[in-house]
Amino acid sequence: MLPSRLILLCLLMLLPTAVAAADFAVVVNRENPVDSLERDEVKKIFLGRKTFWSDGQGIDVILQEEGEVHESFVLGIVHKSARQFQMYWKMALFSGTGIPPKQQPDSQAVKAAVAANPKMIGYIDIRQLDDTVKEVQLK
Amino acid sequence: MKRALAISCIALTGLLAPAATPSCQAYDVGEYLRINGFLSQGYIESSGNNYLGDSLNGSFQLNEFGLTVNSAVTDNLRLGLQLLSRDLGAEGNNDVLIDWAMADYRWQDWLGIRLGKVKLPIGLYNQGRDSDFLRPMVFLPQSIYDEGKRTLVVAAVGGSLYGNVSLGRSGDLEYQAYYGSVDFRSDSGQARGMEQLAARIARQRHLGTVDDLEADNLYVYGGSLIYNPPLDGLRAGVSYFTGQTDFDFDVGGVEGDAQGTMKDFVVLSLEYAMGKWHTATEYTEQTADREVFGADILGGRSQGGYVQLCYHLLDQVGMSVMYDVFYADKQDHDGSSLVAQGQPDYLGWRKDLGVGLHWEVNSQWLVKAEYHEVDGAALQLTIFNPEGVERNWSYFVLKTSFNF
Numbered sequence: 001m002l003p004s005r006l007i008l009l010c011l012l013m014l015l016p017t018a019v020a021a022a023d024f025a026v027v028v029n030r031e032n033p034v035d036s037l038e039r040d041e042v043k044k045i046f047l048g049r050k051t052f053w054s055d056g057q058g059i060d061v062i063l064q065e066e067g068e069v070h071e072s073f074v075l076g077i078v079h080k081s082a083r084q085f086q087m088y089w090k091m092a093l094f095s096g097t098g099i100p101p102k103q104q105p106d107s108q109a110v111k112a113a114v115a116a117n118p119k120m121i122g123y124i125d126i127r128q129l130d131d132t133v134k135e136v137q138l139k
Numbered sequence: 140m141k142r143a144l145a146i147s148c149i150a151l152t153g154l155l156a157p158a159a160t161p162s163c164q165a166y167d168v169g170e171y172l173r174i175n176g177f178l179s180q181g182y183i184e185s186s187g188n189n190y191l192g193d194s195l196n197g198s199f200q201l202n203e204f205g206l207t208v209n210s211a212v213t214d215n216l217r218l219g220l221q222l223l224s225r226d227l228g229a230e231g232n233n234d235v236l237i238d239w240a241m242a243d244y245r246w247q248d249w250l251g252i253r254l255g256k257v258k259l260p261i262g263l264y265n266q267g268r269d270s271d272f273l274r275p276m277v278f279l280p281q282s283i284y285d286e287g288k289r290t291l292v293v294a295a296v297g298g299s300l301y302g303n304v305s306l307g308r309s310g311d312l313e314y315q316a317y318y319g320s321v322d323f324r325s326d327s328g329q330a331r332g333m334e335q336l337a338a339r340i341a342r343q344r345h346l347g348t349v350d351d352l353e354a355d356n357l358y359v360y361g362g363s364l365i366y367n368p369p370l371d372g373l374r375a376g377v378s379y380f381t382g383q384t385d386f387d388f389d390v391g392g393v394e395g396d397a398q399g400t401m402k403d404f405v406v407l408s409l410e411y412a413m414g415k416w417h418t419a420t421e422y423t424e425q426t427a428d429r430e431v432f433g434a435d436i437l438g439g440r441s442q443g444g445y446v447q448l449c450y451h452l453l454d455q456v457g458m459s460v461m462y463d464v465f466y467a468d469k470q471d472h473d474g475s476s477l478v479a480q481g482q483p484d485y486l487g488w489r490k491d492l493g494v495g496l497h498w499e500v501n502s503q504w505l506v507k508a509e510y511h512e513v514d515g516a517a518l519q520l521t522i523f524n525p526e527g528v529e530r531n532w533s534y535f536v537l538k539t540s541f542n543f
Contacts, residue, residue: 044303096241
């Protein structure tokens, strides 16, 4: 009895910290010709490993500061917890190898920033998706 | 008394910190200028031996202050600077120095160039070693990130090439390659280690006392490869470093010279993060050759490595355990050649078992406490213990850090 409980406990300890699942949409400016991206490409963009669009323009990344949509996005696409994602960018910042993306407080602010910048990519609460921005289909 | 003061200060930090805004991040000055920074203060106390300074009586000489300025001038060009003030026992003394300062031009994702003073990629963590909050324990494992060798390996004035090469569905490969020279400080561990060695040889040869040591690094070069496979959370890396330094000093009224070469410093690295777990292990070998008064002092090829395991008990609280081993000579693990020279065998190894707790009060504040039991006195422990070193010793550290 005891070993099985111990094994169960060990398995539970391996699980990531639970986060509330929130549906998100990856969005770009309506002028951006990109309609779809591989999920791995999106991951690389948000980790700063892919920094140029296919036309040679730089990619401007925008994050949300915190919240369910942010946690759901970084876990679902970047495959890191919000804390791990933050530490990843702090390491880049203080070692001189990169600048963390700018942040906005919520989906509305991200949407407004993306709508104003043809090079920008972000993520928003899917319930707030409208025609001011373009949703990128994830393959 | 000092210990009580340290615990009080750290506890006060913990009480006050939640009142600080948890929303971190930079101060943006206009559209293009971003300012970040960090500060930390620690307390170290040891028994058996002094470690990194006068730690037997407890010491607050354990801090870092950093200010980072970045500007993304264009899509391809970034300018950046980090000022760093640190105190670590006898080293640093809170002088404000340029930690790194560079122009970073990224032509494509697979090729960029950094010119200026660049941080050196050795192992997985050398580039971030001065930012306490980037790691679970106060000190990085000393077998690889030896504080006594920090000056030579932390950053160099020169340049580096870097990039990220996509391997398709097999992941991607990050590379960095650098060449430059190091601004060598006379209070660095290497300079004091060389001074101690030259003084010992001068005594043996009745040449007089050694004074006014100056160091001039000729070059450092190396590089690193980090493979990010499709398995999330896994990284594997290899890095290489070689550097050579000349030393001049006064011995008994006449000029003396010496040369130190750290060559073929290789680190193999593996890191895996999954859920609440974070594990890392690294293995290293390096050769330290020194020439003093024209005579070769061959240090042999050293060997070391560690395993570190970190588990998050709660969202904000984690515990770590680390076992770190260093041998001064991989062909002489039991130190028999040191005994033949009339020295204690335990100068030939250092085995450090450490356990620690860290508390992320919020995204900006971090508090750590840890305890280490150590067997052996390698890695220049004699510098801090001129009266002699003990084989078995211990130290504990309290530290708090803030970053924005």
